[in-house]
Amino acid sequence: MIVDGTGQARDMNADVVVIGGGIVGCAAAWYLAKRNVDVVLVEKGDIADEQSSRAWGFVRQQARDPAEMPLMIACNRIWQQLEDELDADIQWVQAGNLALAADEARMQQFRDWLPVAREFNLETRLLSRSEILSLVPKMTGPYIGGMYTPSDGHAEPRLATVAFADAARRKGARILTYHAAEKIETTAGQVSAVVTDRGVVRTPIVINAAGARAMTIARMVGLSLPQLVVRATVAETTPMEPVTGAGVWGPGVSFRQKKDGSFYIAGGAQSDYDITLDSLRYIREFMPNYLKNRRFFRMRVGAPLWHDIARRIPGTEDNKHPFARTVGIEPTPNAGTVLRSLKGLNRLIPATSELRIRRSWAGLIDTTPDAIPVIGPVDAPQGFIFATGFSGHGFAMGPIVGKVLAELIVDGAPSIDLHDLAYSRFAEGRVGKPKSVV
Template sequence: MSLSIPVSPFQGDAELPAHVDVVVIGGGIIGINTALSLAERGVSVAVVEKGVIGGEQSARNWGWTRQMGRDPAEIPLTMASLRLWSQMNERTGDETGWRRTGITYLCYNKRDMDIWGGWYEKGKAYGLNSEMLTGPQTEALLPGSSGGLIGGLHTPSDGRAEPALATVAMANAARRVGAHILTQCAARGVERSAGRISAVVTERGRITCSSVVLAGGVWSRLFAGNMGIDFPQLKVMGTVARVTGIEGISDMPVGAGDFAYRKRLDGDYSVALRNANIANIVPDSFRLFFEYMPSFVQTWRELKLRVGKSFVDELVMPKRWALDEKTAFETIRTLDPLPTKSFNRKALANLARAYPAFAKAQVVNEWAGVMDVTPDAVPVISDVPSTPGFFIASGFSGHGFGIGPAAGHLMADIVMGGDKLVDPAPFNISRLRPKLAIAA
């Protein structure tokens, strides 16, 4: 199937291994980094991906690798991830597109200054090198502005990478250190023996193992549900455009209240309408309504609710199946939704007012991606004690690309049971599902 975005080609393994220590379900940036971290420690690991490596949100995001603006629970993990990103080209022996450019959020009014000034104090408490700039300082840092800036939040240690390149580069590195990487190979479910994980059943056969990491992105709730695990997760869709013909604009990713841009490695720019995502109303929206309500009250300005075909699609999609049955993972290899083109047109209009160079922008390509969101917008990176040998790394809420290297490292730490990269407590599943944290 031809996708709306180009992703670096990757040829999956021809043969299914009979046995590994750990099976990782999902070949996005989280699953691949988990596998890379495990394989580098000599653990035998296989990644099973229903479609192509990095074909969903891992290749469709903005390409920012930022620390600032995160939930305080994520700050230590994001700081660790930036350290890992800075070594990633050398670690993989390949081009991931990562560059330390800094990132800046622009402030055009007092509300912006209050929001980012408050976050600046939180970041400073963790030792993050963010700076609150004046209007003139911001305009000097980012030439080409039409004016009106009263300040900015700038973090010089932040950076950018290329979503279409990075995950495949990491997958190639994982394979070189011994990981099995299988594509077009959907996991259908797990088997248990004496109460704990003993195998993963795929469409191509069975792999025995002692541990399973579910890193399935937006598919994680469906997969876990077939196991009897109620993992709370909803979907949010964002839209991005690639534009060309821009000159004289900073290499630094920049965000404002109603636009965002990032210079790409190919010289073009990825642009988006910031704080504008689609939340399709689906049956799970009602099942999980009360859990998500507090978050929705805080972020309602950023979401456009929509009722459409996806409601019926999810209503009729089987929630339980036998392991010898064809699944939705085989029917829908890669989520490739249509972009909301009006969002991109509005983003470009807003950009042209703020930075006149964007008035000459020509759209090359447009795409959309679907993000997996938890009720508190903080990921789950955790064991599931109610199912020994089962682990979840999902619900990254649009932050997965930037924190992917550290999230995979931390997930590997948890699987191995040794020292942890950062304190894993904020990401434990017990905060969302206390019953799942009780050992069987």
């Protein structure tokens, strides 16, 4: 039984239930509805409330793990016509992605990635400092060169995610906000229902697109998902005249300039990590990558750990309602990261020295040991499908992931091979080192 907007209870059935109202879940609902699938999306809060609205907005093919490249190249084509497809303004700008190198070692990393670009016919090229200055004259700060992919772009995360949800609704999808999934029922090894805090939706197929909460959803069907969550800080500056339309990944700061002239700035790879019980459970899987990149992480022990412990104790309210504490939360931004990001922007572009911080926020990023997502069905239970672990790439990849999931469900197979991204890779020992360059 589901409580509708009038407060009345009613039965509900669906061909597919999507758990998660971020861009991946909303895109899946849209593409399924386009294929005349009866789809219900359940979201514990509001659409784009937790992760997707807090993303940086970068849409890049550049410097990705080769396993992601087929999806991202196809997704870039979707982004180019998405405003027409969804009949919505998502502030799409296609002006490239520019990664800067402060030293020769970083330039060598870019050179080493170029064979991947050539393999996938991507127009990425290396640029000298003088070539970059021709492209962005005001960027006179410290760097020796960079890598540029002109077909990359960026968009406004909340606008894009809400546009998918609105389009899905118009096609008949039922979008149930403030419905937290609390249990998944199975019958004879097959998914049979999703139990929310407001009722039950009977269905044979569930897509776990819950992002930072996907581990909890996986445990509902007895699966262990090696995924952890980091907290990234982003800030928005006051506006100035146009500097560049490209997304820039630079030494000490990553940024893009919005259409109103303000900058979204972030600390590149810098993140905060709140320790949870899963930190201990998956320490073996994540330790190699942590040791290699530990300078980028600041460890914290606090409320997330205590809430996680409470969720694991049978009979507690946190155990019965695992997402109750997570609705409407505002992750704490790191003030030091904001200050360092602004200083990094000022160093790269001295003309920004008079800008001030308009606002700052933090967002959660779900990440896997090999920093590539988990997409596709599992062997058991039948009907359970993962779409998570995007490792900071979920916003950019969301549209194509929604599309291939619809193909998987309706056609029986996706148009793009998902073997390298399968959940089974963890049990089969097919987990390598992260291969992305930025």
